[in-house]
Amino acid sequence: MSRKNSLMALGLAFGLAAFIACSGGEAGSQEAGSGASAEAQVSDAAATEGQQEMELPEGVTMETVNQGKDVYAGAGLCYVCHGAEGQGMPGLGANLADSDWTHSDGSFDGIVQTVMNGVDSGASTTGTAMPAKGGSGITDDQVRQVAAYVWTLGK
Ligand code: HEC
Known part of the structure; x- marks a missing residue:
């Protein structure tokens, strides 16, 4: 094998590895995505709570x-x-x-x-x-x- 050919083979192997990693990673990132939106909901709730905490003074509505x-x-x-x-x-x-x-x-x-x-x-x-x-x-x-x-x- 010439040096050039072995470099190409290496590139192909990397490409394949990257492809596998990517397709595996996609499922992973979907999970991460739903995890993030759950977190967003939590922080929304925290924000609402924060507003309620900045409560009006006693006796004031x-x-x-x-x-x-x-x-x-x-x-x-x-x-x-x-x-x-x-x-x-x-x-x-x-x-x-x-x-x-x-x-x-x-x-x-x-x-x-x-x-x-x-x-x-x-x-x-x-x-x-x-x-x-x-x-x-x-x-x-x-x-x-x-x-x-x-x-x-x-x-
Ligand atoms: C004739 C003009 C005038 C009217 C009418 C007026 N104010 Fe004032 N007010 C002032 C002045 C002058 C100050 C003191 C400003 C300074 O120290 O630079 C002041 C200060 C205040 C402060 C204190 C601000 C601080 O930094 O501690 C509050 C609160 C306030 N006014 C609320 C009201 C409210 C509520 C009304 C209506 C019921 C009202 N004022 C009507 C002239 C007026």
Whole structure:
């Protein structure tokens, strides 16, 4: 056998081995495939659980949050100083849609307190005060609702 021929034979043998490996591997990869989708289902479930874990504060439901959204954009007048999306207004209300909280720890109770009492001009980073309840005269219940909504904005 010439050197060239023996190389070809070697190539053929490799080719055959690769072919066998491939066809065997296919069945294997199908199994791996179904295994992966089972894992995906598991991690989906974990993600849902994760969302449920990021639970609303005690005593707060999605209904509270939705009511709060109406208060924010309506009777509470919050949008006037904090913007329609809570993004803040230069020189007026702070950004409420991030996770930076200046006047409380950003907890639901902390936000309730801030909204109840407002922010003193001395404490305000812009020198602009926030009147208690935004000066809107909303009820304490509405304060809780709008605080719940604001709390979700920061999440
Ligand atoms: C007259 C304008 C005005 C209105 C109306 C107003 N705010 Fe404010 N708000 C402010 C100002 C000013 C601050 C302090 C900003 C600063 O320190 O830079 C503030 C701060 C806050 C903070 C504290 C943010 C932090 O970083 O700790 C919250 C929460 C808040 N407002 C919620 C509300 C809600 C809810 C309403 C509606 C009920 C409302 N505000 C209505 C002006 C207003």
